[in-house]
Amino acid sequence: MKNAVIALVVTAAAVALVFLLIPGDYNSTGYLWMKSLHIIALIAWMAGTLYLPRLFVYHAGIGPGTPQSETFKVMERRLLKAIMNPAMIVTWVAGLWLAFKGGWFAADGNGWLHAKIVLVVLMSGLHGYYSASVRRFANDANTRSVKHWRIMNEAPTILLILIVILVVVKPF
Numbered sequence: 001m002k003n004a005v006i007a008l009v010v011t012a013a014a015v016a017l018v019f020l021l022i023p024g025d026y027n028s029t030g031y032l033w034m035k036s037l038h039i040i041a042l043i044a045w046m047a048g049t050l051y052l053p054r055l056f057v058y059h060a061g062i063g064p065g066t067p068q069s070e071t072f073k074v075m076e077r078r079l080l081k082a083i084m085n086p087a088m089i090v091t092w093v094a095g096l097w098l099a100f101k102g103g104w105f106a107a108d109g110n111g112w113l114h115a116k117i118v119l120v121v122l123m124s125g126l127h128g129y130y131s132a133s134v135r136r137f138a139n140d141a142n143t144r145s146v147k148h149w150r151i152m153n154e155a156p157t158i159l160l161i162l163i164v165i166l167v168v169v170k171p172f
Contacts, residue, residue: 014093031101038094041087046160048084049123052076052130053153056137060149064140076134088127095120111172116163123159 059072099105104113129152136142165171 011089011092014089031098034094034097034101038091038098041090041094044083045087045091045127046156048079048087049127049130049156050153052079052084052134053149053156055079056130056133056142056144056149057146057153059137060142060144060146069140073138076137080131080134084127084130088124092120092124109172110170112166112170115172116166119159119163119166123156123163126155126159 055072055076059069059076062068062072099113104110133142133144
């Protein structure tokens, strides 16, 4: 819970700084740079979100205390702390900036954006679940099966597909 609060505070502070320091509207160069940053961060976040449960599949299949288990612990922690957490924060900050500066919240007919935000909140919740799982594996306390982690490996893919469809097609 402490880490979640820290992440929320860091994200809120970053959002505030970005809104104060970066000018721009929908047609500006700043907007295009921020959109690029958003896409780059999203790709990094998704790469980690797709890879981490795959590591869990392999990690759950070996016994605790083995050299391989210790290697997986290091890989999982580094992936989460060095790639996934920062990428998620940048994705949120840049995405909110784009939505506000682009006028997406103010315009009518943007139900797709609200649906997208719901899905991104679900993706963030999944991120939190994976983060807690990294801690459980680190403490040799994983109780989930290989089959569970194989199923959980598919969840981010489904969310990503739905989010991309909403952003590109804007069905409602």
